[in-house]
Amino acid sequence: MRNTHINFLYRFLRVFLLIAVLAGIQCDENNRSGRDALLYWSANNPDEIHFAREMVKNWNESDPKIQVVHQPVPEGRSSEEIILAAVVGKTTPDIYSNMWQGDVEAYAQANVLIPLDTITGFLNFMTARCDSETIAEVTSLDGHIYQVPWKINPIMLLYNENIFENIGFQDPPDTYSDFLEAAARIQKDSDGDGYIDRWIGYCEVLVVWYQRFFDFYPLYLAASGGGSLVKGSEVKFNNEYAVEVFRFLKTLYEKRYLPRERLSARSDAFLAGVIATRFAGPWEIAHAEKFKPEGFKYSFQSMPVPDEQEGPVYTYGDPKNIVIFNTCKDPARAWRFIRFMIEKENDLKFLEITSQIPRRRNLFHDEFFRNFFQQNPKMIPFALQAEHVKGTDQSPVLKEIFDIISQEYEACVIYGTKSPETAIADAARAVELILP
Amino acid sequence: MARKYVHLTPYFLVMPYIVHFFVFIAFPVLFSFFLMFHKWNIISPMEFIGLHNFYRLINDRLFFRSIFNTLIFLVIHVPLQIVVALFFAEILNQKIRLRGFFRAAFFLPVIVSGVVVTMLWEQLYGFDTGLLNRMLVSVGLPKVGWLIRPELAMPSIAIMATWKNVGLYIVLFLVGLQSVPPQYYEAADLEGANRWQKFFYITLPGINPTVLMVLILSTIGGFSLFIEPYIMTGGGPLNSTLSAVLYIYKQGFFYYHMGYAATLGFCFAIIILLVIALQKRFIERESGN
Amino acid sequence: MIRRAIFYLFLLMGALLFMYPFLWMLSASLAPETELGDLVLLPSEITLQSYSQVIDKIPIGRAFLNSLIVSLSIVAGVLVFGSMVGYALSRLRFKGRQLLFFIIIFTMTLPFQITLIPQYILMVEFGWVDTYLALIIPYLMNALAIIMFRQYFMSIPQDLIDAARIDGCNELQILFRILWPNSIPALLTVGIITFMASWNEVLWPLIVIRNEDLMTMPQLVTLFAVGGRAESQLGAKLASATMLALPIVIAYIFFQRYFIQSMATSGMKE
Numbered sequence: 004m005r006n007t008h009i010n011f012l013y014r015f016l017r018v019f020l021l022i023a024v025l026a027g028i029q030c031d032e033n034n035r036s037g038r039d040a041l042l043y044w045s046a047n048n049p050d051e052i053h054f055a056r057e058m059v060k061n062w063n064e065s066d067p068k069i070q071v072v073h074q075p076v077p078e079g080r081s082s083e084e085i086i087l088a089a090v091v092g093k094t095t096p097d098i099y100s101n102m103w104q105g106d107v108e109a110y111a112q113a114n115v116l117i118p119l120d121t122i123t124g125f126l127n128f129m130t131a132r133c134d135s136e137t138i139a140e141v142t143s144l145d146g147h148i149y150q151v152p153w154k155i156n157p158i159m160l161l162y163n164e165n166i167f168e169n170i171g172f173q174d175p176p177d178t179y180s181d182f183l184e185a186a187a188r189i190q191k192d193s194d195g196d197g198y199i200d201r202w203i204g205y206c207e208v209l210v211v212w213y214q215r216f217f218d219f220y221p222l223y224l225a226a227s228g229g230g231s232l233v234k235g236s237e238v239k240f241n242n243e244y245a246v247e248v249f250r251f252l253k254t255l256y257e258k259r260y261l262p263r264e265r266l267s268a269r270s271d272a273f274l275a276g277v278i279a280t281r282f283a284g285p286w287e288i289a290h291a292e293k294f295k296p297e298g299f300k301y302s303f304q305s306m307p308v309p310d311e312q313e314g315p316v317y318t319y320g321d322p323k324n325i326v327i328f329n330t331c332k333d334p335a336r337a338w339r340f341i342r343f344m345i346e347k348e349n350d351l352k353f354l355e356i357t358s359q360i361p362r363r364r365n366l367f368h369d370e371f372f373r374n375f376f377q378q379n380p381k382m383i384p385f386a387l388q389a390e391h392v393k394g395t396d397q398s399p400v401l402k403e404i405f406d407i408i409s410q411e412y413e414a415c416v417i418y419g420t421k422s423p424e425t426a427i428a429d430a431a432r433a434v435e436l437i438l439p
Numbered sequence: 440m441a442r443k444y445v446h447l448t449p450y451f452l453v454m455p456y457i458v459h460f461f462v463f464i465a466f467p468v469l470f471s472f473f474l475m476f477h478k479w480n481i482i483s484p485m486e487f488i489g490l491h492n493f494y495r496l497i498n499d500r501l502f503f504r505s506i507f508n509t510l511i512f513l514v515i516h517v518p519l520q521i522v523v524a525l526f527f528a529e530i531l532n533q534k535i536r537l538r539g540f541f542r543a544a545f546f547l548p549v550i551v552s553g554v555v556v557t558m559l560w561e562q563l564y565g566f567d568t569g570l571l572n573r574m575l576v577s578v579g580l581p582k583v584g585w586l587i588r589p590e591l592a593m594p595s596i597a598i599m600a601t602w603k604n605v606g607l608y609i610v611l612f613l614v615g616l617q618s619v620p621p622q623y624y625e626a627a628d629l630e631g632a633n634r635w636q637k638f639f640y641i642t643l644p645g646i647n648p649t650v651l652m653v654l655i656l657s658t659i660g661g662f663s664l665f666i667e668p669y670i671m672t673g674g675g676p677l678n679s680t681l682s683a684v685l686y687i688y689k690q691g692f693f694y695y696h697m698g699y700a701a702t703l704g705f706c707f708a709i710i711i712l713l714v715i716a717l718q719k720r721f722i723e724r725e726s727g728n
Numbered sequence: 729m730i731r732r733a734i735f736y737l738f739l740l741m742g743a744l745l746f747m748y749p750f751l752w753m754l755s756a757s758l759a760p761e762t763e764l765g766d767l768v769l770l771p772s773e774i775t776l777q778s779y780s781q782v783i784d785k786i787p788i789g790r791a792f793l794n795s796l797i798v799s800l801s802i803v804a805g806v807l808v809f810g811s812m813v814g815y816a817l818s819r820l821r822f823k824g825r826q827l828l829f830f831i832i833i834f835t836m837t838l839p840f841q842i843t844l845i846p847q848y849i850l851m852v853e854f855g856w857v858d859t860y861l862a863l864i865i866p867y868l869m870n871a872l873a874i875i876m877f878r879q880y881f882m883s884i885p886q887d888l889i890d891a892a893r894i895d896g897c898n899e900l901q902i903l904f905r906i907l908w909p910n911s912i913p914a915l916l917t918v919g920i921i922t923f924m925a926s927w928n929e930v931l932w933p934l935i936v937i938r939n940e941d942l943m944t945m946p947q948l949v950t951l952f953a954v955g956g957r958a959e960s961q962l963g964a965k966l967a968s969a970t971m972l973a974l975p976i977v978i979a980y981i982f983f984q985r986y987f988i989q990s991m992a993t994s995g996m997k998e
Binding site for chain 3: 449450452456464467481540542543545546548550552554559563610611662663666697703707
C-alpha cells in the first residue's frame with residue numbers, strides 16, 4: 004500500500020520532469036529564427052499583424068538582398084513593458100513599430116536607440132512627409148531624432164446622437180458652457196430611487212497616470228492650442244489653460260454630471276446609454292459596431308474648449324512611432340525597409356486594414372486617400388482632427404509628470420479638496436523638483 | 440545516536456537549502472542595502488546618490504500615507520477577524536449537526552484566490568448596482584459610497600479581507616478551543632459560573648497562544664495587502680487605499696525607481712518587525728498577569 | 729425547539745453569507761450580458777457566451793497549464809528539498825546544525841518586502857524574466873515546510889531508521905524509502921499548503937512574467953479584469969474569475985478535510 008503511494012509519486016515526478024524539459028525546449032525554439040535577416044516587431048493586434056505580414060511579404064519579394072522577418076511583439080501586459088524587458092535582456096528587435104512617443108526620450112538617454120537623423124536621406128524624407136510642428140515634437144532634447152512618426156489615434160468626443168436629440172441639442176456641445184448645459188439636461192434619475200443614473204460622461208476615477216490621456220491632457224491641448232506640459236527642464240503647464248480645464252472638470256464632478264463611482268467595473272456604460280459621451284479614439288468604432296444595441300447612433304467631434312476660445316481645436320494623438328534599436332547591425336538597411344512601409348500606397352493600405360491614422364501632412368485633402376474616407380465616413384472626423392494633434396513632450400520623466408498631475412487631478416477635480424489654482428501650482432512645483 | 444560514518448551526507452542534504460538561502464535571501468538583503476544608496480532605472484547605469492533616497496523618503500507624503508493606511512487596515516481587520524472568528528468557533532465547538540458543512544462553507548473563501556474574491560466584492564460594493572447598496576435602499580436607507588468615499592474605502596477592503604480569511608481563523612480557534620481541558624468547564628459549572636464568566640476566565644486564557652498567532656498572522660497578512668487595492672481602487676480614492684506593497688510595486692514597476700523602491704521595502708520591513716515585536720510583548724505581558 | 733431552529737437558521741445565514749457571492753458569480757457568468765444588472769441567482773437562459781469570449785481573448789487554457797506546471801514543480805521541489813533538510817535537522821548530527829536551524833527560523837520572520845526588488849533584479853541578471861525558471865526556482869525552498877518536516881520526522885521511531893541502516897540503505901534511501909511512506913500526513917499537509925500558495929500567487933508573476941504565453945492563471949485573470957481586454961463585458965470578467973476559482977474549488981470539494989487540517993496545522997506551527 005505504502006509503496007504504491009511512493010511509486011506513484013516517483014512516476015509522477017518523472018513524467019512531470021519530462022513535460023518541463025519539453026516545454027523548455029519549445030520556448031528555446033521560439034527564440035531562434037532568421038539570424039541574418041532584419042527582425043521586425045509590430046504591435047500585436049490582429050489588424051496590425053495583418054498589415055505587417057503583407058508589408059514584409061511585399062518587401063521580401065521586391066528586395067531579396069535585405070530580408071525581413073516579422074513577429075508581433077510578444078503578447079503580454081503592455082507592449083511598453085515587453086520592450087523594457089527586451090532592452091534589459093538585450094533581445095530587442097532591429098525595428099519596432101509600436102513605440103509610444105512618451106517612452107522614446109528615456110530610451111534615447113539610455114543609448115539604446117539609433118539616432119535616425121544620422122542616416123542619409125532621413126531628414127529629406129521627414130520634411131516631405133511631416134510638417135515642421137511634428138518634426139519639432141519628435142526631436143529629442145539632445146537635438147537628434149530617434150523615431151519616425153507613424154500613426155496616431157486622436158482622442159475626440161464620442162457622443163450618443165439619440166440622447167442629444169432627446170434633450171434638444173442639434174449639435175453636440177463644443178464649449179465648456181454648452182457642455183455644462185447639456186450635462187444638466189442629460190443628468191437624470193430614471194428609476195426614481197433618488198440617485199442619478201444617467202450622466203453626460205465618465206472619466207476613469209482610478210488614479211493611474213495614463214488615464215490623463217483621456218481627460219485632462221486632450222482637454223489641455225484643446226484649450227491651449229497644443230501647448231506643452233514641459234520643455235526641457237522647464238514647467239510649461241502652470242498657466243490659465245490648465246487651471247481652466249481643472250475648473251471645468253471639477254464643476255462637472257461637483258454638480259454630479261460625472262459619476263464618481265467606477266463605471267468601468269460594469270458593463271459598457273456608453274453603449275447601455277448610461278453615459279452620453281466619452282473621450283475616446285477611433286478604436287471605439289469597431290467596438291461599437293460589434294456590441295451596439297439596435298438603433299444606437301453615435302458620432303465623433305472635437306474636444307470641448309473654453310467659451311471664448313478661437314482657432315483650431317487640438318487634441319492628444321496617442322502617437323506610436325517606429326524606432327531602430329542599437330542591437331541592429333545595419334541601421335541603413337533597416338531604414339530602407341521602414342521607408343518602404345510608410346510610403347503613400349502603404350499608408351493607404353494601413354488605413355484600410357487597421358483604421359488608424361497615418362501621421363502624414365494633408366491626409367484628408369489628398370486625392371489619394373479620398374476614396375477611403377468616402378467609404379468610411381466615421382473616420383472623417385479623425386482625419387480632419389489629424390491636422391491638429393499633439394503627442395507628448397520629450398522628457399525622460401514623463402510618467403512621473405503625469406502621475407503628479409493625476410494626484411492633483413484626483414484631489415482637486417474628483418474630490419474638490421483643492422482649488423484648481425492651488426492644484427496646478429502644487430503640481431508644477433512637484434514637477435520642477437523631478438525635472439533634470 | 441552517534442554515527443561516525445556519516446560525515447558528508449548531512450551537508451549534501453542541506454546544500455540545496457544553503458545555496459538557495461545565499462542566492463535568494465542573503466544576497467537580496469545585502470543587495471537591497473546596496474541599492475538604497477543608488478539611483479537605478481535598470482536600463483541606464485547605476486548612479487551612487489548617497490543618502491538621497493532617505494532624504495526623499497522622509498519627505499514623501501505617500502510613504503507615510505501608506506503606513507497610515509496599513510495601520511487603519513490592521514486596526515479594523517485584526518480585531519474584527521478575531522471577534523468574528525471566535526464567535527463562530529464558539530458556536531461550531533458545540534454539539535451541532537452538519538458541523539462539517541458549516542466549517543467547509545466558512546472556509547471556502549480562504550482557498551479561493553484573492554483575485555476572484557476582489558472581483559466579486561467589487562460588484563457587491565458597486566454604488567449603483569451593488570448588492571449591498573440595493574439592500575440598503577430596499578430597507579429605506581441611503582446608498583453608501585463604499586469604495587468612493589476616501590474614509591470608507593480602506594474599511595471596506597478590511598471587511599472584505601476579514602470575510603476572505605475568517606474561515607482559517609475559525610479553524611485555528613477551533614483547534615485552540617479543543618485544547619482547553621473540559622474539566623475546567625465542569626469545575627466552573629459547579630461554581631455556578633455563567634456563560635460569559637466561563638468565556639472570559641477559562642476560554643480566553645486557554646486560547647491565548649492561538650490569539651497571539653492569529654494576531655501575528657493577520658498582521659503579516661495586513662502588511663502584504665496588495666491585490667485587493669490593486670484591482671479595486673488602484674490605491675485611491677485620494678491614496679486612501681495605497682498599501683505599503685502597492686506603493687513599492689508602483690515605485691519599482693511603474694516608474695522603475697529601483698533604488699527608491701528598495702529603500703521603501705527596507706523601511707517597511709523594519710516597521711513590520713517592530714510592530715510584531717510590540718504585539719508579542721504586549722500579549723505575553725497580558726498573559727503573564 | 730424554536731430556539732434551536734432559530735440558531736440553525738442563523739448559522740445557515742452565516743454559511744450563505746460566505747457562499748452566496750460564489751454562487752452568484754457562477755450564475756452570472758452563465759447569464760446573458762444584458763441580465764447582469766440583477767443580482768438574482770437564476771438567469772432566464774443559460775449561455776456559455778461569456779466563456780467563449782474569454783477563451784477567444786486570452787490564452788486561458790495555456791495559463792491553466794502554466795499554473796499547473798509551476799505549482800506542481802514547486803510542490804515537488806518543496807517536498808523533496810524540504811524533507812531533505814528536515815531530515816538532516818531532525819535525525820543527523822553535523823557541525824552548524826544549530827546555526828542552520830536558527831537561520832531557517834530567522835528567514836521566516838523576514839518580510840518579503842525587503843527582498844522583492846533585489847529578487848526581481850536577480851531574475852533580470854540571470855535572464856530568467858519571462859521563463860518558468862523565474863516562477864519556480866525562487867520558491868523551491870520553504871522554511872515552513874522544512875520546520876514541519878523536522879517536527880514530523882522527530883516523531884518517527886529511531887528503530888525504523890536503524891533497521892534500514894543495518895540493511896545497508898544510504899541516507900537518501902532512508903529518507904525516501906522509509907521516512908516518506910511513514911509521513912504521508914506531513915507530505916499531504918505541506919503539499920496542499922504549497923500548492924494553494926503557489927496557485928494563488930499573483931504579485932510575483934505580475935513582476936517577472938510579461939509574455940502572455942507564460943502567464944499563470946491568476947495573473948492573466950487580474951490583467952484581464954484590470955486592463956481593457958475584457959472590452960467592458962462584465963460577464964466575461966466573471967467567467968474568467970470562475971475559471972480561475974474552479975480548479976481549486978473542485979480540489980477542495982474532494983479533499984476538504986485535508987485542506988482544512990493542513991491550513992490549521994500550518995498555522996499552529998508558525
